[in-house]
């Protein structure tokens with residue numbers, strides 16, 4: 001039986017994925033590297049360093065230059081998220097968090113971002129969470145299962161009793177690798193082997209989620 005729910009942050013509870021894109025676009029433009037919204041799709045949910053590696057491709061940069069570019073992108077991102085508020089929560093997010101809490105489920109964030117705490121504070125949802133696992137929690141980023149396993153351990157719940165909400169291929173791979181149940185959010189093309197796919201969190205409740213998982217004989 002499911003006892004815990006782990007939410008990815010960017011692209012699941014909030015729309016900050018747009019700001020990650022804008023920050024990378026600015027950096028790429030400054031470096032004269034071709035980049036666009038479509039190329040950004042491949043970066044969805046992956047770590048800052050892995051994202052930069054995909055952007056630079058086989059162009060030669062020193063480790064020092066790589067560090068500087070990661071920092072520059074992050075400064076742009078932090079600037080962009082300065083003014084986010086609860087209005088940046090995606091539709092249905094707050095009512096689902098409240099509904100899950102009332103139903104007695106434990107709730108965690110499992111985000112690859114080192115800015116997750118800042119974003120969560122600005123969104124004003126810190127009181128609705130039991131655990132925050134972020135870009136500082138483990139060494140190996142998604143698609144490794146480590147971050148979600150860490151979140152489950154912190155919740156005190158077995159991986160098979162957790163369901164993960166993810167919007168990115170790397171995160172879905174990580175959650176499946178952790179042996180968890182997976183709800184993919186958004187476009188089916190990028191959600192691979194998620195057990196269930198939903199277009200949004202709107203009107204979702206614990207009861208409806210359980211009904212969807214009933215086919216898996218949980």
Ligand code: G16
Nearest residue numbers: 009010045047048111112113114115
């Ligand atoms: C997020 C974003 C990614 C970002 C990564 C690292 O992950 O989806 O675009 O590259 O975190 O973020 P930062 O540079 O702030 O450490 P998630 O797991 O919340 O989707």
Ligand code: MG
Nearest residue numbers: 008010011045
């Ligand atoms: Mg995400």
